[in-house]
Amino acid sequence: MASDGILIWGAGAIGGTVGAFLRRAGQDVTFVDVVPDHVAAIRDPARGLRISGPVEEFTVTAPALLPEEVRGTWDRIFLCVKAHHTAEAARALAPHLSENGYVLSLQNGLCERVIAGVVGPARTMGAFVNFGADWMEPGHVMMGNRAAVVLGEIDGRMTPRLAALHEVMRIFEPDAITTPDVHAYLWGKLGYGALLFAQALGMKGIAEALARPELDTRFRRLGEEAVTVALAEGVTPLGFNGFDPDALRPGAPMEATRKSLAAMVEFNRGSAKTHSGIWRDLAVRKRRTEVDAQVVPVIEAGAARGIACPGLSRLADLIHEIEDGRRPLSDDNLLELIP
Known part of the structure; x- marks a missing residue:
């Protein structure tokens, strides 16, 4: 018989945060x-998984496994890698x-x-999340802010299982919504x-970078x-948290673009997560980013x-050059975005 619990596959910034709130x-x-080390910390009653930051401060312990240790089946698997x-x-x-069962991305x-x-x-079920979180060390994730959470079936149907998932995810984000067009x-x-x-090409944080007027056209x-x-x-x-796609449509006035950039600056200034996870991959964790899965497609x-x-x-x-060690992180890199 399948477990009616939730299997969080990937307990980093996103999975660790959502899973800790639900636990x-x-x-x-x-x-x-x-x-x-992360798995050992989560299941250790003396340590657990700590969530820090301005939103919440708490620690939970929970069953935690390496992939090769997983046994049995689940009706709900949240994929967070x-x-x-x-x-x-x-x-x-x-x-x-x-x-x-289903996998929720x-x-x-x-x-x-x-x-x-x-x-x-x-x-397969879909979701969009924009809250800020960083994996700091084994057993510790920092949640920087609350932000949009949207859930939807990939075929656009509004189903009972989507409604049930919505109720669960509202434990984490009370303002989470469902949509027929995820x-x-x-x-x-x-x-x-x-x-x-x-x-992530430079050293300035998200708000600081978006506020640079010389980069507006880029x-x-x-x-x-x-x-x-x-x-x-x-x-x-569709837009969220200051980002307005209509302000970026071909022919949209530049003033609309600048208004959206200003709104994103304001939103990100309110977060304890100052830099993107992409930047942390390059500057802190020294590993490859998601560029080939997000920008290249x-x-x-x-x-x-x-x-x-x-x-x-x-x-x-430019991202590939930094990943390969052929270019250093520098705020001047952003000036090279227009060929």
């Missing part, structure tokens, strides 16, 4: 992660998903289609994400390319439709 509220939560690890993780968790990018390719569309939010996040990848180029591709794909991206989708994305292509090249 504290009495939900049956089991964590899975690839970092042995980095986007470029989605296919590998989906294959690993597939034997532990019940026949009538709490990730950036268009991961739902990758997951659906492994477990099937009927067993893809509109996911594509919106790809546009916003391009700006976060740009921030940020506009990145956002406009992403929105143009989304529209060509038949998706009208937009470039490829554009190319398939005859839409050039020179700004996004340059952005991807």
Whole structure:
């Protein structure tokens, strides 16, 4: 018999935060992660998983496993790994998903289609999240702010299981909503994400980078390319937390772009998470980013439709140069975004 609890696959910034809130509220939560020290801390009654930051301060203990230790099946698996690890993780968790269960993607990018390719569309659910959190060390995640959480079936139906999931996720984010078009939010996040990848090229934080007036036209180029591709794909991206895709449509007045940038600056100044997770991957954790799973797919989708994305292509090249150790992090890198 499948467990009616929740299996959190990936207990880092997103999975650790969401899972800890649900565990504290009495939900049956089991964590899975690839970092042995993190797994050991979560299940150690003397340590546990600590959530710090201005939103909440608390610690929980919970069952925690390495992937090879997982046994049995679950009706609900929340996938929270980095986007470029989605296919590998989906294959690993597939034997532990019940026949009538589902995988919920709490990730950036268009991961739902990758997951659906492994477990099937009927067993895949989508979500968009924008709250800020950082994995600090084994057993410790910092939550920087609250932000949009949107849930949806990938085929747009408003189902009983979506309603049930909504009730659970409202434990974590009381303002979480459901939508018949989760893809509109996911594509919106790809546009916003391009700006976060740009921030990660330098040392200034998100708010500081977005507030640089000399970068307005560069940020506009990145956002406009992403929105143009989304529209060509038949998706009208939706905004959130200051990000306004309509202000980045071709022909939109520059003043509208600047207004949206100012709103994003204001939103991010209220977060204890000052830098993007992309920047932490490059500057702190010294590992590869999600650029090939977030920026490159937009470039490829554009190319398939005859839409050039020179700004996004340059952005991807700059990120790759930093990942490969061929370019240092520098705020001057952002000035090179327009070819």
